[in-house]
Amino acid sequence: DTEVTQTPKHLVMGMTNKKSLKCEQHMGHRAMYWYKQKAKKPPELMFVYSYEKLSINESVPSRFSPECPNSSLLNLHLHALQPEDSALYLCASSLGQGGNTEAFFGQGTRLTVV
């Protein structure tokens, strides 16, 4: 089983709303990632968690707040977003953060900020 599950699949939110994206995997992976993907562009790394600790923050604005409650779950809390934040948000996981371990992606959450 190489499944990474993301909820919700679609989300529309206003600029003053607070919402959360959720990601779950049961593969025993210890590294989890958030990526942002705009149309016709490759995924762009936002955050990396390794063993439930934040390992990499790619200078992401504070209106995006990641959380890793346990080794299977990853959340992305959203607050006061801008329309330009509309994108496909992808969660991924891999056995470890380094090495040649492949990352498996979820189907993404299509976020629209109005």
Add this chain to the structure above:
Amino acid sequence: EDQVTQSPEALRLQEGESSSLNCSYTVSGLRGLFWYRQDPGKGPEFLFTLYSAGEEKEKERLKATLTKKESFLHITAPKPEDSATYLCAVRGAGGTSYGKLTFGQGTILTVHP
């Protein structure tokens, strides 16, 4: 900084017309090169991992190869269902590259019946 360049940007093939996609990379200590397939509006689907020059991996009509500077994804006798964006990504050894998957811009493949 790791860099990945994919070519061509777009490729249109007739069904059964074999071809290759290219991924050139610059990375500090390659730990892995990964190929993904992405359908519109979906997450990338893992295809292959390569990590040493000369390595080859195959899956159905796809074959991935690796040299010290580039990787090729060969598509033999493609079918319309192979139409997708193919992404190449690398992971480097350490420093600022550690843990990061750096993606190329992708090749949009369209296979016509």
